[in-house]
Amino acid sequence: METLGLAGPSNAAESIARAAKTAFEASQLIPPEERVRALHEICKELEAAKEDVLMANRRDLEAAQAEVDAGHMSASLLKRLDLTKGDKWDSMLQGVKDVANLPDPTGIVTYASELDDDLELYRVSCPIGVLLVIFEARPEVVINIASLAIKSGNAAILKGGKESNETTRLLSKAIQNALSRTSIPSTYIQAIQTRAEVSALLQLDQYIDLVIPRGSNSLVRSIQNSTRIPVMGHADGLCSVYLDASADLEKAVRVVLDSKTDYPAACNAAETLVVHESLLSTIWPAVAKALLAADVQLLCDPPTLSALSSFSHALANLSTHVHPAPPDAYSTEHLSLTLSVRATSSLADAMRFINAHSSHHTDCIVTEDSAAAAAFCRGVDSAGTFVNASTRFADGFRYGFGTEVGISTGRIHARGPVGLEGLVTYKYMLKSGGAQGHVVGEFGPGEGKKRYKHRQIEAHSVPFLA
Amino acid sequence: METLGLAGPSNAAESIARAAKTAFEASQLIPPEERVRALHEICKELEAAKEDVLMANRRDLEAAQAEVDAGHMSASLLKRLDLTKGDKWDSMLQGVKDVANLPDPTGIVTYASELDDDLELYRVSCPIGVLLVIFEARPEVVINIASLAIKSGNAAILKGGKESNETTRLLSKAIQNALSRTSIPSTYIQAIQTRAEVSALLQLDQYIDLVIPRGSNSLVRSIQNSTRIPVMGHADGLCSVYLDASADLEKAVRVVLDSKTDYPAACNAAETLVVHESLLSTIWPAVAKALLAADVQLLCDPPTLSALSSFSHALANLSTHVHPAPPDAYSTEHLSLTLSVRATSSLADAMRFINAHSSHHTDCIVTEDSAAAAAFCRGVDSAGTFVNASTRFADGFRYGFGTEVGISTGRIHARGPVGLEGLVTYKYMLKSGGAQGHVVGEFGPGEGKKRYKHRQIEAHSVPFLA
Incomplete structure (x- = not known):
């Protein structure tokens, strides 16, 4: 510098x-x-x-x-x-x-207003x-x-x-x-x-x-660290799935499995599973069973770990694939068949945990409770907040953009999967068609002064560029 | 750092x-x-x-x-x-x-698509x-x-x-x-x-x-220079007015005078005037006369300077207010009753000059030629490109935003006058209403796989947040 x-x-x-x-x-x-x-x-x-x-x-x-x-x-x-x-x-x-x-x-009008007769802003x-x-x-x-x-x-x-x-x-x-x-x-x-x-x-x-x-x-x-120029970064994804108290068993199994195993090296693969404590002896063992069958390593906190031990008879791979979570488990992007798991006592705690540990890329709630879904979508501060859908959907092609610049991990200008729209900005074009041009000195609150009209114009392109 | x-x-x-x-x-x-x-x-x-x-x-x-x-x-x-x-x-x-x-x-939907039956993206x-x-x-x-x-x-x-x-x-x-x-x-x-x-x-x-x-x-x-955090800068404005070969005299006088004198300390005041050489003995002296009568100091290049000398009888203040332009005149934001003036041989040269010297804030062309206006609006790389209208219109209130965060001199995220829209970003919410949730493993080109539907949804707010 x-x-x-x-x-x-x-x-x-x-x-x-x-x-x-x-x-x-x-x-x-x-x-x-x-x-x-x-x-x-x-x-x-x-x-x-x-x-x-x-x-x-x-x-x-x-x-x-x-x-x-x-x-x-x-x-x-x-x-x-x-x-x-x-x-x-x-x-x-x-x-x-x-x-x-x-x-x-380019050339798409996103705001158009007639500021005065014969004075059009695009x-x-x-x-x-x-x-x-x-x-x-x-x-x-x-x-x-x-x-x-x-x-x-x-x-x-x-x-x-x-x-x-x-x-x-x-x-x-x-x-x-x-x-x-x-x-x-x-x-x-x-x-x-x-x-x-x-x-x-x-x-x-x-x-x-x-x-x-x-x-x-x-x-x-x-x-x-090395530039004054704006940076649109495409970096890591540390995505989570949260199993809410009202989660459906089949959805939980399917969504967690797909989020983790569909393509573990992708930034939109899940790295962390947060489980409501009321599910520890019901849905959690079923999800764990499917994950273990898919060769996934589980790094568990004490509640999720001890919950599994009582199911050891039904779970293959338990001794080789289930481990206590090391201290950095919840801030690690595994990019492999490894999943960090943590229990939680409430939706609010889950959201705080995810906001503190996720990389604000994509996080998912599995729930049958529409109030919980709405709270999660608003309260989790990530580029993607999903309900009962795999984190792997976070992708420009799947979103329908036709192509993808990448998945932005910043939140300014373009956030999440970025299509061609992320490579454009905008400018304002203002044209006076008045006989004398337009000057601001004619406008004001005083007597004999003009007032701004701000009449919305319906336009998709700028007429005077055609 | x-x-x-x-x-x-x-x-x-x-x-x-x-x-x-x-x-x-x-x-x-x-x-x-x-x-x-x-x-x-x-x-x-x-x-x-x-x-x-x-x-x-x-x-x-x-x-x-x-x-x-x-x-x-x-x-x-x-x-x-x-x-x-x-x-x-x-x-x-x-x-x-x-x-x-x-x-x-907040809460405004700008893109909504049904990726599959019961899988909605907002x-x-x-x-x-x-x-x-x-x-x-x-x-x-x-x-x-x-x-x-x-x-x-x-x-x-x-x-x-x-x-x-x-x-x-x-x-x-x-x-x-x-x-x-x-x-x-x-x-x-x-x-x-x-x-x-x-x-x-x-x-x-x-x-x-x-x-x-x-x-x-x-x-x-x-x-x-001191941060990794994105910066939305609100800095100087070095705005220009270009008098095209086909400029109308009255518009030229009014627009230049207002751009320079309405409020010289503002970032949207004009600092530079570019004059087509065909106007040097016609419109330019009339514009200069109005500027000199308004106590404006003119820093002129040789052609615009010598053009005025033959009108010395008609121009008050000529000796005290007209000076040869110093080398840094065209990169100086005067913020006072001073205007740098330069002659040009063509619209293309004027655009190159403005792109090289303006701060990309707001630039104006005075012209009766619609092709020149269109070329200027597209070719000048500034947040505002104006036709026959004072640069002083570049303002959030005048644009109709109701209020103004400031005038961004960056071009990423928000450019030019910034209203409340400049303080929001967006996130993607994806909700599966399907009986089994949604996973990407079911989609693909192969037989028995689902295809993405990408059916546009008309929505102004997210239905499941209400």
Whole structure:
């Protein structure tokens, strides 16, 4: 940071950032159809470059395999690098076409008012500007994010994980080749490869308008610590399911099991189960039985632990899979088949506990009591509050957004699953059609002064932009 | 910042922040009517405390007068401190009643979709959480911001200028007394008095959700440099008026004069005039004449300067009020009767110049050409783009918001004049009414799997919260 006397941004980063801002500003008069055409050009270019890209991907994979063999990289990270597997390539291309087909998120009027005769105000959605997107491992994110940026009218600078540098370099070259056949400047989408460039770019708030990190909590926090630029973080999810006193047994079993086991590595998987004490010898053993049968490890507080011991005859895996909860159990994102469990004496206590321990991502209540459901939905301070539905529904595609920028763990600007809407802001356009223009000096409380009319206008687009 | 090993937050600040978060969470089930009642209680309490508050205000004023006499404070700052003047007290109270009467900004559904039979998703507006609001001088801002926070369901910690400490202490005592007669916790609104407390609070992102600084650019930047918490800045305005080749003379004179002289100290006053070169001997001298008659100082580039010299016979004040523009003229917020002037050869150049030099607050084009107007509105990257209307219209009251949090100079979350809407975010509520609850494992592309329905629901509020 400037004020702390750290080194200033490098010239290279500054020219990347300036080029992005210039490209953004130069592109504002380009019609939306051209942005759609650019997306189809990217598909064509990718088809043509497929062999080269997959060859580069194989080089990344070989280098990664060496790292895995040396114990420096996890096998799951290596798997995420692989573009050659299954239908990954085709679904990457299909994703670009899907984004092209989504409605234009810009130019939409969300407030319109006639302030006076012939003086019309429109609040209209528009791109944010230059995005700096930082993500890990999966190289197809370059294409995914570039499509979203182009569709929403934002320029973007992209930084992938260093493990996928060879692949992302060719993918971004394909994007730039495609853009060069359109009226969108080819510096509209740029890729960078080093952390030093990221550090330098984070200082350039005169050029960069939003930073979007997708990764661990520590990645997001370290970026928030290093920049004045607004950050839309996509970090961990520590989601809970609460079994209310009035929970239905079948719903409890189904919702807990799906929330935990459908895809344990996802941020919307449940990590903590909170059980009302009245269920300790009824629903809780049934839920535990299903979890244990699914190979889930349970970290239990004393009440939930001792409740199970009397059912030891009926529960497989009890001795190997049920353990006392360590002190940090309720603040841990397991991302695996492990679930922290805690008893509670009341809905109010459950809500306090969840507000204190969850990451405010998605939390669920299982209940037949509509008053309890309403209280939970209002009182739990999370991006998603669910009733009798798996936390795994927290997802842009399932919500119906057609695509997903990510799941924002912040609460400003965009919260929870973020669609294209999260990549736009708005501006106010005010037009006087009066014979003399409009000035505020004519308005006021005094005699002979005009009053504001504030008559609502029904409009979905700005008439004078058409 | 933690990572740089600076001192951690003080315990005092931590207990203030924790109390605010606890108050926020505890208040989420309080109905909106109680928040409105709290605002009326604040009015009553202020009426009762009027004499004490004004006495404290006089003590602040006396201390400030000594600072002014010693040359350490400006007379205009002193003026802003004064609560005793004119109808300031009454309009402060009226402001609270106005906020009480505004529609509730929370609980509004902005997206609703049936994901499956009996599985309904609602995106609904809700408070952000704990606000830390930092402002300067004017003590009535305490009441103003507290009203907005209470109305929108946010807890707030307020820090005013140290010059008004005596007044703000009593104003916040009145707020807390009033809250103690409601079910809203009295720690919902807290005032702090020192910069050290602010520094400590800026580290506490586990408790504080949004920082709102209202003041200079340097205040806003220094706060952005010192925190991970999102910042909604309210800083300078460097607004421009561009006289297009097709400008109408009368509109040009009226709009420029009002933009510059209606209230030069405001952030929405114009600081820069950009003149198309085809107007240099026609409209520009007429505009200059009106500005000079209004005692405006003109800082001109060579073309606009030499254009005036041939009209010296017709222009009063030419020798005292027209000067060559110094190098920093076009990046200076004058906040006084001074205007920087520059000629341009084209609309495209004018837009590039404005995008490079304006603070992206509000910029205006004077033109009779609808294509130029549309290009300017889309191509100028500012919160307000105006056609033939004074930049001074950029204001929450004039826009019809009923009240104003401030004018945001950021572009994320809220941009331009911010009403109550700027103090809310949203959350997603998902409710299964199905007999077995809902789990994602049942959905998928395969045979026997369910497909998402994504049927739009028409709803303005969440039915299961009522």
